[in-house]
Amino acid sequence: MFCKLFSYSHLLLVSIFTTSILAEWNTRDYVRREHSLTKPYQGTGVTVPYWDFTGSAIVTSNYVRLTPDMQSKNGAIWNTKPCETRNWELQVQFKVHGRGKDLFGDGLVIWYVRDRNQQGPVFGSKDYFSGLAVLLDTYSNHNGAHTHQHPYISAMVNNGSLHYDHDRDGTHTQLAGCEGKLRNMAHDTHxxxxxxxDTLTVSTDLEGKNAWKECFRVEGVLLPTGYYFGASASTGDLSDNHDIIAIKFYELDLLETQNKDDDRSNIIPSAASFEAPRDHVDDAKPAMSGIKTFLWMMFVAIVLIVLVVLGIMWYQKRQEQSRKRLY
Structure with a gap:
């Protein structure tokens, strides 16, 4: 009996030891602390290890607020350590919420770029950037002639020469995108x-199901090592609270087909499926509404009536002056 118990205990210990080793080698459990941001943030004010803050960004005990629900605000958070990992996953827990029901904006971006802490017009960060931008555009009064609804999630890869066309919501330079209802949700959004x-896959969990739903997948995306992660947000005439709750970085194993000695630091960001930006064409002027048309026609009619009355008065006066000369 004692031998059986000893054997069972021995097998149990071996099983636990083996499981712990497998868990240790599970890359999903391998979080790189220097690229992650989790509660408690272990900082005060705007100071958190491995992260810098710019603009209107503030740190609280429960979230990092990039922008408050106020007009004309810009804020960003930037990792201080460059990413030297070739295969990786970044999971972002965030919350976009505000008082607006029909009108809100502008949105936030998750960055992997060469230049950090660069303020600019692309949701609070630099235009003509070098690297990757995953954009969550919430601007309700969307620009340009496209069919998708907002909020809209898209990606853009830039080698530093491309302009993000805010007037067209970046649809001229995006790799791919999908719609995503992510505002004012009662549960966490991820x-x-x-x-x-060299494949970029963006997925979401916006419905609180604890399961990823693929938004888009793009092959042939080349990104170098040594770039920086960050997140920025902005508001304009419309506004929202843009909060980052957690960022978790996972280092993924190299595939057998990948050479660990390859130097990826000098790669120029590009994408095989990227389309060259189309010419910027101004939107056609919208037709006048029925009320405006009615008011305009009424104004024209009044002007014509006044001119006719003045013409009649002038004619009658001329006739009267002519009769006086005859007598």
């Missing part, structure tokens, strides 16, 4: 960005 074997 975004996953996976870059592995």
């Amino acid at each position: 975004l996953s960005i996976v870059y592995r074997d």
